[in-house]
Amino acid sequence: MPKQLQYYLKRVLYAVITIFLLICITFFLMHLMPGDPFSGEKAVPAEIKAALYAKYGLDQPLPVQFFKYVGNVLHGDFGVSLQDKRPVAQTIAEAFPVSADLGIRALIFATIIGLLLGVVAAVKRGTGWDTGTMFLALIGVSVPSFILGALLQYFLGLKLYQATGRQIFAVMGWGPANSKFLPAFALAFGSMASISRLMRTSMLDVLNQDYIKTAKAKGLSRGEIIWKHAVRNAVMPVVTIMGPLVAAVLTGTFVVENIFAIPGLGKIFVQCVQNNDYTTIVGTTLFYGSFLVFANLVVDIIYGLLDPRIKLSGEKE
Amino acid sequence: MANEQAQTANPVASSPAAGKPIDPSEFEWVGPNVKEMETISRPSISFWKDAFRRLRKSRVAIVCLVILALLVLGAVFLPMVSPFDFSRQNVAFSNQPPMWVDNETSQPHLFGTDTLGRDIWVRIWMGARVSLTVAVAVALIDCLIGIVYGGVSGYFGGMVDNVMMRIVEIISGIPYLIIVMLLMVVLPRGIGTIIIAYSITGWTGMARLVRGQVLALRHQEFLIAAESMGARPARIIARHLAPNLLSLIVVNVTLDIPNVIFTEAFLSMLGLGIAPPQSSWGIMANDGIAVFQVYPMQLVYPAVFISITMLAFNLLGDQMRDAFDPKLRR
Numbered sequence: 030m031p032k033q034l035q036y037y038l039k040r041v042l043y044a045v046i047t048i049f050l051l052i053c054i055t056f057f058l059m060h061l062m063p064g065d066p067f068s069g070e071k072a073v074p075a076e077i078k079a080a081l082y083a084k085y086g087l088d089q090p091l092p093v094q095f096f097k098y099v100g101n102v103l104h105g106d107f108g109v110s111l112q113d114k115r116p117v118a119q120t121i122a123e124a125f126p127v128s129a130d131l132g133i134r135a136l137i138f139a140t141i142i143g144l145l146l147g148v149v150a151a152v153k154r155g156t157g158w159d160t161g162t163m164f165l166a167l168i169g170v171s172v173p174s175f176i177l178g179a180l181l182q183y184f185l186g187l188k189l190y191q192a193t194g195r196q197i198f199a200v201m202g203w204g205p206a207n208s209k210f211l212p213a214f215a216l217a218f219g220s221m222a223s224i225s226r227l228m229r230t231s232m233l234d235v236l237n238q239d240y241i242k243t244a245k246a247k248g249l250s251r252g253e254i255i256w257k258h259a260v261r262n263a264v265m266p267v268v269t270i271m272g273p274l275v276a277a278v279l280t281g282t283f284v285v286e287n288i289f290a291i292p293g294l295g296k297i298f299v300q301c302v303q304n305n306d307y308t309t310i311v312g313t314t315l316f317y318g319s320f321l322v323f324a325n326l327v328v329d330i331i332y333g334l335l336d337p338r339i340k341l342s343g344e345k346e
Numbered sequence: 347m348a349n350e351q352a353q354t355a356n357p358v359a360s361s362p363a364a365g366k367p368i369d370p371s372e373f374e375w376v377g378p379n380v381k382e383m384e385t386i387s388r389p390s391i392s393f394w395k396d397a398f399r400r401l402r403k404s405r406v407a408i409v410c411l412v413i414l415a416l417l418v419l420g421a422v423f424l425p426m427v428s429p430f431d432f433s434r435q436n437v438a439f440s441n442q443p444p445m446w447v448d449n450e451t452s453q454p455h456l457f458g459t460d461t462l463g464r465d466i467w468v469r470i471w472m473g474a475r476v477s478l479t480v481a482v483a484v485a486l487i488d489c490l491i492g493i494v495y496g497g498v499s500g501y502f503g504g505m506v507d508n509v510m511m512r513i514v515e516i517i518s519g520i521p522y523l524i525i526v527m528l529l530m531v532v533l534p535r536g537i538g539t540i541i542i543a544y545s546i547t548g549w550t551g552m553a554r555l556v557r558g559q560v561l562a563l564r565h566q567e568f569l570i571a572a573e574s575m576g577a578r579p580a581r582i583i584a585r586h587l588a589p590n591l592l593s594l595i596v597v598n599v600t601l602d603i604p605n606v607i608f609t610e611a612f613l614s615m616l617g618l619g620i621a622p623p624q625s626s627w628g629i630m631a632n633d634g635i636a637v638f639q640v641y642p643m644q645l646v647y648p649a650v651f652i653s654i655t656m657l658a659f660n661l662l663g664d665q666m667r668d669a670f671d672p673k674l675r676r
Contacts, residue, residue: 043512047519054528061532171657173608175615176649179635187639251511283613288635299616302527314528318520325519 033333040329044322051318055311056098060091107312112304117312120297125316127203128286128293132278134209135216139274143221144267147228151236152255162225169222169267173198178215178288185211203291212289216281220274224267231263238262249297268332272325279321398592407665410658417655421474430465444643457647460630461637466647472625473648477655480540481606485599487545492552493595497583499553500560511557514550521610522547530613535621538606548602555598559591585626593670600663604656611652627652 082088089097100106108116152163186200199208235241236259244254282295292297294313301309391399401407430453457466499510524543529543548619560583563569572586607627613619614628615635622629627648634645 043515043519047516050516051520054525058528058532109553159489167657167660168653171604171660172649172653173611175631175635176645176652178633179638179645180649183638183642276521280521283523283616287616298527302531303617307530310528310531314524317524321521324520 036333037330039267040326044326047322048315048319051315051322052099055314056095059092059307059311066128070298102296102315105316108308110301110306110309112301112306112309117309120309121294121313124292124294124297126277127291128282128295131203131209131212131216131291131293132275132282135211135220135278135281138213139217139220139224139278140267142217143224144228144264146221146225148232148255148260148263150225150229152234152269154233159229163229166226166229167221169218172218173284174215174219175284176289177218178212180284181211181215201290203289203293208289210307212285212291215248215288216278220277221283223270224274227267227270228263231266232259235263236257265332265335268328272328275324275328276321279317377552383561386396393593394422395425397666397669401665404669406661407669410662410665413654413658417474417658420471421478424471425468425475426464428468428471430468434464436463458643460633460644466630468642469625469630469650470627470647472656473627473630474622476537476620476626476652477607477610477652480537480544481603483541484544484606485603487541488548488552488602489595489599490550493556493588493591494583495549496553496556496558497560497587497591500557500564501579501583501587503561503564507557511554514553517542517547518550520547523612526609526613527616527618530618535619536624537620540613540619544606544609548606551602552595552598555594556591559594560587561592563587597663597667597670600659600666603659607652607656609661611648 079088107121109115110117110120129318146162146165150159153159157325181198182200185198189198190196190200194208197203198211202208205211241254241258244258249258279295282293283299284295285291286293286295287299294316297309298317300306301313381674436459442463444458457470460466460469495510495514499507525547526540526543529546530539533539533542569586572582577586610619610626611631612626614626615632617632619628620626630648631645632651634641634648638645
């Protein structure tokens with residue numbers, strides 16, 4: 030079997046194990062939780078309680094329940110929400126596109142602006158550009174997204190409206206075009222900061238390489254050297270952190286969606302955690318976990334395709 | 347310059363030689379002075395002294411250290427000397443501006459009061475206690491687990507390493523915030539729970555770092571020497587490997603602390619962290635966001651404190667990394 034294929038198969042195997050582990054953790058945590066799903070309701074006669082238990086399969090031994098649960102999950106059935114009695118899978122299917130829309134906007138924004146800032150800082154090293162960009166990056170990693178979101182809401186949403194009389198940026202909600210900028214920016218800012226820092230370091234490293242001198246000696250223009258020779262090589266380390274970045278953006282939606290009242294999956298997750306809606310908690314957790322594991326897998330494979338050297342070191346490890 | 351000296355020195359040196367032959371009796375064999383040869387003419391500078399000397403030169407690092415020291419001192423002492431109680435509610439005093447003097451104690455509320463009439467200044471410092479306690483505790487626990495796990499994994503290598511690193515890989519494949527939030531649902535709310543929940547997932551990064559460094563050190567001569575003298579693995583890890591890992595660990599702990607502070611604030615903001623009436627920066631930020639459009643200062647105070655603390659730790663970590671690793675310095 031070719032080494033490359035072996036490497037990918039190994040990655041897929043780990044992904045499957047991780048997801049299985051996640052199912053185990055969530056399932057047993059759910060059963061550790063105090064009380065049972067029906068204890069919150071009004072006093073229920075014993076027969077009805079027994080019937081309810083039978084209906085949801087809670088009267089069976091734990092291992093049986095576990096395998097049933099795994100079977101259901103594999104069929105995409107996450108059970109029914111304890112709060113609004115709707116299927117969890119349906120809730121996820123409705124809320125996820127909103128979060129994905131927000132997340133993709135944020136990721137694109139963070140990547141493009143972050144890369145640009147990093148390149149500028151490295152090329153104009155030691156100048157005001159460099160200092161300014163790095164200061165911005167430092168603010169980005171030090172100001173939590175919930176604070177940034179609230180500040181944006183206040184100054185760009187509320188104050189700007191009061192000052193100009195025009196609602197350039199909507200304060201809350203999700204839908205019209207003017208409502209999408211502020212949350213995406215709040216979500217992207219931290220990632221943008223880390224991308225620009227990484228890109229700057231990586232660019233500085235590449236700019237000291239011999240082949241850049243060669244390119245200079247050949248008489249290439251500054252722009253050609255930077256964009257054709259330096260950036261292409263410097264961008265590689267940034268690809269490696271795309272996996273963690275997706276995770277960061279995703280967990281960022283927990284906060285940003287709550288502040289901006291966006292009906293996405295993050296808001297639903299936080300809501301169900303606050304309401305102890307166990308089935309929804311488990312369902313969304315599994316969904317998030319699988320999604321991230323999948324995203325990491327894709328990033329790994331893309332990285333392997335982009336840079337053949339990585340696979341060798343990965344195998345030696 | 348050197349040439350001139352040589353020329354002027356030459357006649358002096360050669361004149362006696364030209365006059366009469368050198369009498370060997372004029373010279374005395376002093377012998378090798380063993381003591382003098384062994385004395386160290388300059389005070390030796392250890393790795394740590396050198397690092398601190400470099401750190402002291404950095405104005406940024408000093409400012410960060412001063413800020414952090416002030417935060418710690420403030421968190422310890424300010425709630426004690428304040429005339430107000432952090433959890434005392436008084437609806438008659440709600441939402442007052444900074445420096446407002448209430449008619450009960452006739453003392454100024456430096457930062458004003460919140461919606462429930464509690465003094466924000468005291469609550470900020472009580473929150474600092476929570477944030478700093480959680481941050482330091484988590485950092486220490488992560489560090490301990492990470493060193494032991496990474497040390498064992500890197501030291502023994504082979505199959506042990508393979509299995510242990512696969513476990514780390516799988517654990518770190520799940521985003522920590524999800525695990526932390528799940529645990530916060532199951533466990534009772536409080537400082538202890540946050541520390542446990544974060545520690546369960548937080549140690550993997552440190553374990554990886556330590557393992558990598560141990561692998562690099564594994565075949566150095568001083569380790570082989572220790573081994574050949576019969577030192578046990580536990581002793582080698584604790585006495586020979588750990589000191590060499592210390593700078594790496596210190597830097598990463600410093601850079602890890604802002605994440606812990608963020609997580610605590612984030613969880614408390616979502617109502618999963620510290621339970622009211624306890625104060626925490628996250629709870630205050632959450633309360634502040636609720637009334638932000640009317641009383642912006644109630645969000646600004648916790649926001650500034652969270653940001654400055656995170657900034658100080660981040661900057662200090664960066665500076666320490668530069669100071670500890672001369673190769674990385676630019």
